[in-house]
Amino acid sequence: MIWLTWRQFRGSAVMTAAVLLVLTVVLALTGPDLASRYTAGLAGCTPDDTCDQFFDRFFDEHQLPFVAVSFVVLALPALVGLFWGAPLITRELEAGTHLLVWNQSVTRGRWLAVKLGLIGLAAMTAACVCGLAVTWWSDPLDKSAVPDLALMAPLVFGARGIAPMGYAAFAFVLGVTVGILVRRTLPAMAITLVVFAAVQFAMPQLVRPHLMPPVTATFELSQVNMGGIRVEGQGGPVRISTRLAVPGHAGSWVLSSDLLDSSGRRIAGGGEEAPVPVSVTSGPCSPQEAGPHGLDACWLEINSLGYRQHATYQPLERFWAFQWIETGIYALLTLGLTWFSFWWLRRRLS
Amino acid sequence: MTSVLQAQALGKRYGKRWALSDCTIDIPAGHVVGLVGPNGAGKTTLLKLAGGQLQPTTGDITVLGERPGSTPAQLARVGFVAQDTPLYAALTVAEHLRLGARLNPRWDAALARERSGHLGLDPSHRAGKLSGGQRAQLALTLGLAKRPELLIMDEPVASLDPLARREFLQGLTEATADHKLSVVLSSHLVSDLEKVCDYLIVLVDSRVRVAGEVDxxxxxxxxxxxxxxxxxxxxxxxxxxxxxxxxxxxxxxxxxxxxxxxxxxxxxxxxxxxxxxxxxxxxxxxxxxxxxxxx
Known part of the structure; x- marks a missing residue:
């Protein structure tokens, strides 16, 4: 049975392995150079405290490959589900070859077990290799990325570490299960894609923020967590807003950011603006006063009026804990679907 | 008289449609049994149930005294050649024989080699490129080399031209004589069965209308x-x-x-x-x- 499964699978296995090999070789060749440039740049910017500018420049220069490799890792599990999972059983049902193989001296359960085991393992290996190689390669970029693309950000988190392995296993078994249910390849592929995309969308929206209770804290205002300052019309009120970042915890995944006034009352949510009684014609917030450190003095002035940022966030230190928990959740989903497909094969697929 | 296949009030439903209902049948061992009936009589369903490909909705069926498809040992005792003789189009003849050897403990490699050689099947040919007659012969070879006690075939010659049909039935007759196995094959063409069968069952609307030795x-x-x-x-x-x-x-x-x-x-x-x-x-x-x- 192992021989037959391998014989049927070897074409796509070899192709996938070749693509992954090219990818890892390219990453292995360019990775050390990227890391050394990062180290050099960091050494250069630390004395004169211009590292923020260095990070921006460094990330900008490598944004395209960064997005490209992240996309590969995100797409791999979906492709596994579509092209390995969905057709696995439907192809046999459509060609009628299940009738041939089910009458060899091998029970149907064993037939499915070998197929699921062997190809599922290959899918997990591919996703694991791909995920870890990209994680290693993009480490300098992850450290200098803007908050929206930091390691904990929803899109990037799923393209790093071991989570892709869980996604791939889930997508594969999802494809097989859908295939067993609908029995036709193309509809099975379409449904697999839709369901997998929905799960991948729901996970960071609904589940991942609650994997561990988020940290809640109040921060002073600074250019890290402030979105901007705006004057409404000529001489109108001055309005400020916060953004999804917290000072002192770079790389955190900020779930909410509210602006509080001096009495601790919430006056604006994330991205919303609220008026503050400061002057822009004179004093620290006037354009003439803006020195080399931008609006720092202005933020100090607003801080002194008692305004604060109240944020909930998942700190970067939880990255690996979250990776393990999320992989575990997908592993459980995978096991559930596996059990269901065996049950359906025995009960109903006849 | 021992039975190779016994069914009691056997029924199979797809959704709301009964493909086979209340079928009671007893097929004796040691015969080449022809199962005839009009299209839709339930022949294919009955044979798939006997091969363990389907699970009955109602009633019981035993093949060689066991529930069909229940264990690898039971599967090893029954050969099944499905309608249109499905094969893996991308696999070669040699790989099909290897598949049989890998998946069947009683595989007769010598028989498989000899038969495919005798039939002129090129081992390196892909099954998808074979003619209908060659495909049927390869499927029969797989079924025979498994060394089953009972070989079930569902309309094995339906899609073959008259010459291929005669060669196939001839091969079947020789094989049954050589290996003393029981055979059940279905067809809606009596002329085909007449050449090979010594026992006949007429199935109409899931019911056995007549059963007995041809003579x-x-x-x-x-x-x-x-x-x-x-x-x-x-x-x-x-x-x-x-x-x-x-x-x-x-x-x-x-x-x-x-x-x-x-x-x-x-x-x-x-x-x-x-x-x-x-x-x-x-x-x-x-x-x-x-x-x-x-x-």
Whole structure:
């Protein structure tokens, strides 16, 4: 049975392995150079405290490959589900070859077990290799990325570490299960894609923020967590807003950011603006006063009026804990679907 | 007499449609059994149930005394060649034989090699490129080299041209003689079965209309032709299978052991095909009690 499964699978296995090999070789060749440039740049910017500018420049220069490799890792599990999972059983049902193989001296359960085991393992290996190689390669970029693309950000988190392995296993078994249910390849592929995309969308929206209770804290205002300052019309009120970042915890995944006034009352949510009684014609917030450190003095002035940022966030230190928990959740989903497909094969697929 | 296949009130439903219902059948061992019936009679469903490909909705079925497809050991004892003889199009002939060798503990490699060599199947040919006849022969080879006690074949020759059909049936006859295995094969063409079968079962609407050894069936069925009025005084103890009338004449197919002596009737023998058609005749629907021709 192992021989037959391998014989049927070897074409796509070899192709996938070749693509992954090219990818890892390219990453292995360019990775050390990227890391050394990062180290050099960091050494250069630390004395004169211009590292923020260095990070921006460094990330900008490598944004395209960064997005490209992240996309590969995100797409791999979906492709596994579509092209390995969905057709696995439907192809046999459509060609009628299940009738041939089910009458060899091998029970149907064993037939499915070998197929699921062997190809599922290959899918997990591919996703694991791909995920870890990209994680290693993009480490300098992850450290200098803007908050929206930091390691904990929803899109990037799923393209790093071991989570892709869980996604791939889930997508594969999802494809097989859908295939067993609908029995036709193309509809099975379409449904697999839709369901997998929905799960991948729901996970960071609904589940991942609650994997561990988020940290809640109040921060002073600074250019890290402030979105901007705006004057409404000529001489109108001055309005400020916060953004999804917290000072002192770079790389955190900020779930909410509210602006509080001096009495601790919430006056604006994330991205919303609220008026503050400061002057822009004179004093620290006037354009003439803006020195080399931008609006720092202005933020100090607003801080002194008692305004604060109240944020909930998942700190970067939880990255690996979250990776393990999320992989575990997908592993459980995978096991559930596996059990269901065996049950359906025995009960109903006849 | 031992049975290779026994079914009790067997039924299989797809959604709301019953493909087979209330089928009771007993197929004896040591025969090449032909299963005939019109399309939709439930032949394929019955054979798939026997091969363990399907699970019954109602009733019981045992094949060689066990539930079909229950264990690898049971699977090893039954060969199954499905309709249209499905094969993996991308795999070569040699790989199909290797598949058989890997998946069957009783695999007869010598037999497989010899048969495929004898048939002129090129081992490096992909199954997708084979002709219909070669595909059927390869599927039969897989079924035979598995060394089953019972070989089930569902319409194995339906898609073959007459020459390939004859070669296939010839190969089957030789193999059954060599390996002493029981065979059940279905067809809706009696002429095919006539060449290889020594036992016949007619299945109409899930029900066995008649079952028995071919020789015995032919010896006990007669066609009577006589004047139309003669039918009125037809002996009541005769088992009438089918009746047809023209203005002046009646033709009756009957089953009887004692010879017919009534001078009003001209007695002639039936061909197997006529016999089967008589049983499939819808006009005699009321006489649908299964008939078993005793040995």
């Amino acid at each position: 015995r069936l032919l010896a006990t069925h007669h066609r009577l032709t006589g004047a139309r009025h003669a039918f009125d005084r037809f002996p009541s103890d005769q088992r009438v299978i089918s009746v047809s009338h023209t203005d002046r004449q009646s033709t009756v197919v009957i089953r009887t052991d004692p010879p017919i002596h009534d001078p009003a009737w001209t007695v002639s023998r039936l061909s197997l095909e006529d016999l089967v058609l008589a049983y499939m005749d819808k006009s005699t629907e009321n006489r649908r009690a299964p008939l078993e021709v005793q040995q």
